[in-house]
Amino acid sequence: MFIILALVLVASSIPPENHALTTKMTKDLKVVVSSNDYPASGLKVLQEHFTVLQSKYNHYGKEGITENQEELMKIIPGASALVWISHHPITKELLDRAGPQLKIVSTVSAGYNHCNVPELKARGIKLSNTPEVLSSAVAEIAVSLILGAARRFTENLDQVRRGEWEIGFQKTLGQDVRGSTVGVIGLGGIGQATVKRLAGFEVERFLYTGHREKPEAKALNAEFVSLDNLLSQSDFIVLAVPLTDETRHMINKTTIAKMKKNAIIVNVGRGDLIDQEALYDALKNGDIYAAGLDVTTPEPLPKDHKLLSLPNIFILPHIGSATERTRSDMGVLAANNVIRALTGKPLLTPVLE
Numbered sequence: 001m002f003i004i005l006a007l008v009l010v011a012s013s014i015p016p017e018n019h020a021l022t023t024k025m026t027k028d029l030k031v032v033v034s035s036n037d038y039p040a041s042g043l044k045v046l047q048e049h050f051t052v053l054q055s056k057y058n059h060y061g062k063e064g065i066t067e068n069q070e071e072l073m074k075i076i077p078g079a080s081a082l083v084w085i086s087h088h089p090i091t092k093e094l095l096d097r098a099g100p101q102l103k104i105v106s107t108v109s110a111g112y113n114h115c116n117v118p119e120l121k122a123r124g125i126k127l128s129n130t131p132e133v134l135s136s137a138v139a140e141i142a143v144s145l146i147l148g149a150a151r152r153f154t155e156n157l158d159q160v161r162r163g164e165w166e167i168g169f170q171k172t173l174g175q176d177v178r179g180s181t182v183g184v185i186g187l188g189g190i191g192q193a194t195v196k197r198l199a200g201f202e203v204e205r206f207l208y209t210g211h212r213e214k215p216e217a218k219a220l221n222a223e224f225v226s227l228d229n230l231l232s233q234s235d236f237i238v239l240a241v242p243l244t245d246e247t248r249h250m251i252n253k254t255t256i257a258k259m260k261k262n263a264i265i266v267n268v269g270r271g272d273l274i275d276q277e278a279l280y281d282a283l284k285n286g287d288i289y290a291a292g293l294d295v296t297t298p299e300p301l302p303k304d305h306k307l308l309s310l311p312n313i314f315i316l317p318h319i320g321s322a323t324e325r326t327r328s329d330m331g332v333l334a335a336n337n338v339i340r341a342l343t344g345k346p347l348l349t350p351v352l353e
């Protein structure tokens with residue numbers, strides 16, 4: 001009797017956050033997945049532990065955002081975790097609807113500008129994202145955009161489609177990456193992976209800018225410079241920074257005026273890093289050479305958008321992380337963050353903890 005009493009006392013003195021919940025206990029917890037195209041690998045991990053409710057709509061699918069919003073309002077009440085796919089904003093209304101038991105928003109993306117961080121913080125809700133696992137895939141797209149813009153893929157593909165190939169030695173000539181200066185704004189995981197991939201292209205100089213020097217830059221032979229120096233010296237300017245109040249429209253009329261006439265802007269961050277009106281004018285007037293964008297405002301870009309009328313722009317439909325392996329890795333990482341948050345363990349990739 002005494003032994004049993006002692007055991008009960010010891011067990012009850014362990015703080016609850018040190019208890020890993022058993023699967024049976026976590027099955028009582030509801031996890032909501034915000035879209036129907038979450039990778040099966042991530043879903044499997046979640047379903048082993050929790051009761052999972054998944055939206056039957058896709059954020060950007062044919063059904064549109066509205067149907068999904070309505071569906072989410074129906075399935076979200078009582079959720080302990082939200083697995084958030086795509087960049088649909090986390091609103092106060094959604095959080096209220098979920099209820100006070102909500103512990104974590106796990107966004108299946110590196111960027112979290114859509115996640116309303118101050119509101120999550122005020123409510124004590126954790127936030128995780130999926131950086132690093134997507135760096136190489138996004139860097140491959142950065143390199144593709146560099147090549148696509150520099151070698152005028154838009155005009156050249158148009159010739160192929162029209163069946164009217166320009167013949168001649170001086171036809172649609174592009175720019176070399178060899179011997180160029182590449183400036184990276186934001187030498188984080190994606191910026192670093194881009195520089196690594198470009199190293200084989202005989203780039204003359206790599207420059208980077210940001211809040212502070214990065215220890216990783218040394219091995220990459222990348223020089224830390226001011227934003228102004230990067231803008232005025234680079235042939236290629238790669239945007240790989242998160243979207244914040246500070247970086248919104250960092251590429252604008254004033255910053256474009258500092259660039260070389262042959263400059264090529266590449267954006268794999270977020271559309272709103274660039275003032276698109278200013279970009280349009282600069283490309284139209286030949287103030288800079290070209291642009292390659294994986295991200296735009298809005299997304300999808302309407303097919304009659306004036307940027308699409310320009311020959312010197314190469315636009316992809318936000319496919320940075322869109323490979324089978326990367327999307328699966330992002331899905332599993334997001335699921336593991338949910339398990340950690342709901343079993344009292346530190347998040348693997350925290351934004352807010």
Ligand SMILES: O=C(O)C(=O)CO
Binds near residue numbers: 108109110138269319
């Ligand atoms: O993960 C993100 O934030 C992306 O936009 C990937 O393309």
